Amino acid sequence: MVEYIAGKASELKDGQMKEVVVGSNSKILLTKTGGQIYATSHKCTHYGAPLINGVFSSDGRITCPWHGACFDAKTGDIEDSPGLDNLQKFKVTIKDDDIYVEVDEAALKSGRRPPKCKVPPSSFDEEKNVVVILGGGASGNTAAEKLRENGYDGKIILVSRESYLPIDRPKLSKNFGFGIEKLTMRKKEFYDELFISLKLGTSATEVDPISKIVTLDNGEKLKYNSLIIATGAHPRSIPIQGIDLKNVFYLRTYDDYKNIEKAVVGNEKKNLVIIGSSFIGMEVAAISAKKANVSVIGMEKVPFERVLGEKIGAVFQRLHEDAGVKFYLEAVVKAIEPSETDPNIGGAVVLQNETKIKADVVVVGAGVVPSTEFLKNTAGFTLERDGSLKVTEDFKVEGLEDVYAVGDIARFHYFGTNETLRIEHWSFAENTGRAAADAITSKKTTPSRRIPYFWSNQLNKGLRYCGYASSFDDVIVQGNLEEMKFAAFYARDDKIVAVATISVDPLVSHCSELFRLGKFPTATEIRNGLSPLDVPLTV
Incomplete structure (x- = not known):
């Protein structure tokens, strides 16, 4: 020093x-x-x-x-x-x-690592101090690390249905060519030093919140004192003929990623059809545009219409069209028609209007569904219509003691718009894992004032977004849409509820802090030309 x-x-x-x-x-x-x-x-x-x-x-x-x-x-x-x-x-x-x-x-x-576990595992009291975490994604992995960082000295068991160590999942849709070692967030030695027990390639089939026992699909039973359910989500299928053909893929796991890469990348340009015009679909389109003949099918007028609005969605559509992507919008898929040469693979995607789009590869990006099926008939658990679990402000499952739900499956009260939400953002999932770990180690309730924040990289353009707009009645633009250098402010009545930008960093980060501090300008002020950067970040 x-x-x-x-x-x-x-x-x-x-x-x-x-x-x-x-x-x-x-x-x-x-x-x-x-x-x-x-x-x-x-x-x-x-x-x-x-x-x-x-x-x-x-x-x-x-x-x-x-x-x-x-x-x-x-x-x-x-x-x-x-x-x-x-x-x-x-x-x-x-x-x-x-x-x-x-x-x-x-x-x-190097960054500062969480401290090593101070108590040797031989001294763990398995009757009093065991946290079982179901899910090795963003929220589950972060919860395990945060428990140790907070000084938790009991046993931690992390159960993951994936066979590999926790990965940086957003990278799966950002580029081809990643080996698993480039995606893995931590090495095995990291978990060993923190005495985090990993059970990979296995899932929970049952939870008994009365006896506090989790049953795994290999028959093993785990006793817990605190349970964190972080099972994430799985891709939504669509009920059409041909959806199970061999060249139809989803993108959620590393295995999915490698299957898509193998199908798309090669010496010969394939015909890639993407069903879905939101983030997964459009990011796959972006990384495939130079490698395949890409067609995107969407139900909206423009890509991202529901999330970003028609004006901003049109900007992204032009960006992709300039890269050779073809769009079929306000369209509904009727079926995936088998190939004439092999009935086990798809040869064309058929729309409701009978348009046929030639397909060597099909990727379905129709959203995700909370992975909570194993709790469907479990006493004490009440699943919402979408399969999510309602949680308190410290992400404890409503009505249950010592059971937490985090990440994609958690439905919580969002102070920013006074709504009950479920958010599928990577960073927000990590934040919920931290919140559950804090609650377990401090036994205190700390209301969350974290602002949703996500990003998307497409064809060398980086979108930043903060806040949450389940609905909006106006999109106020500052900057130049044609040059793709702008900020879009999503207004509900006279309140700005979300902000999206391209090429004007760090505006979204500044806006996120204004939301947190409750100091965001009104929609009227934004329409009159006020820049949020002119509002100081003072408490």
Whole structure:
């Protein structure tokens, strides 16, 4: 650990960030809040975005400009996903207006990991201290890590139906060519050091909340003190003839990804038909546009109409059409017709109007369904119409003790619009896993004020979105749609409920913090040209 001079204290104003170089060209981030100066590592621990380009709120939150990860400037701790690790934190001393920072340059190269389990597994009291987590996706994996970070010293069992370690699932639709090692978030040794027991390639078939026992599909029974259900979702099928043919794929798992890649990527351009014009479908279209003849079938007037509105959806349609993608919109699929040469594979997708679209490969992107079938006839569990579970503000299943539901299956009250929602975003799933771990370890209820935040990369254009708009009556645009450099504000009455942008970072990160702080401008103010960036992030 070496102490370096990092600047003058008088030159750093409250609410300001500054990136400085110390030692042998190492960068750190200085922040000042409440009159105190803090120092952390300078890159987001998700995908390495420079945090100096993000936003800084007066209560000490640093928000990444790319995907909305938030960190506490005072401690370096993650406050919102998708940051994978906490930031490094460095000791700051002020001497005669000089800022001195103690930095370990070697440690600066990696994010701070959660601490190792302090109690040897031989001392675990399996009658009093066992958390079983069902699901190895974003929420389940994060819950396991957060339990250890919070000092939980009991047994943790993570059950995953997938046969591999937890992966960075959003990457599956962002590009072809990933090996499993490029997608895996942690190595096996990481889980071993935290004494997180992994049961891969298996699923729960039954939960008894009275006796607190989970039964797995291999017959094993697990006793728990706390249960976190994080089973996620599975792709929605569509009830048409031919949906089970061998060249019809869905995208959810790594195996799905490799099957699609094998079918699409090759020397000969295939005819790829995508059923569904929302995010999974359009992202698959984007990564396939140069490798296949791509057709997209959608029920809406434009892609993303329900989520982004007609004006913004039309922008994405033009972007894809310029890349050679063909659209069949306001269309309904009637059947997938077998190939003339092989009755086991599809040869064409047939629309209700009898239009036939030649298909060598079909990808269905018709949304997802909560994976809660195994709870359908279980006493104590009440599934909503879509299969979700209602939860309290700390993600405890309503009506049950010591049972939590997180991620895609959780239906919760969202303070931003006073609605009950289910959200399928990756980072929000991680946040719910953290919330459940916090509730288990502190036994306190902490109301969540996290803002939904997601992103999509398509044909070299990055969409950012924060907030939630189940409905909207106007889309106010600032910027240029043709140049794809704009912000779209979704209004309900005179309230902005969500924001989407392209190429104007860090506006969405700033807007996300304004939503959290309850300081977002009215729709009238936005229509009159006010930029949210002109509204300070002060508590």
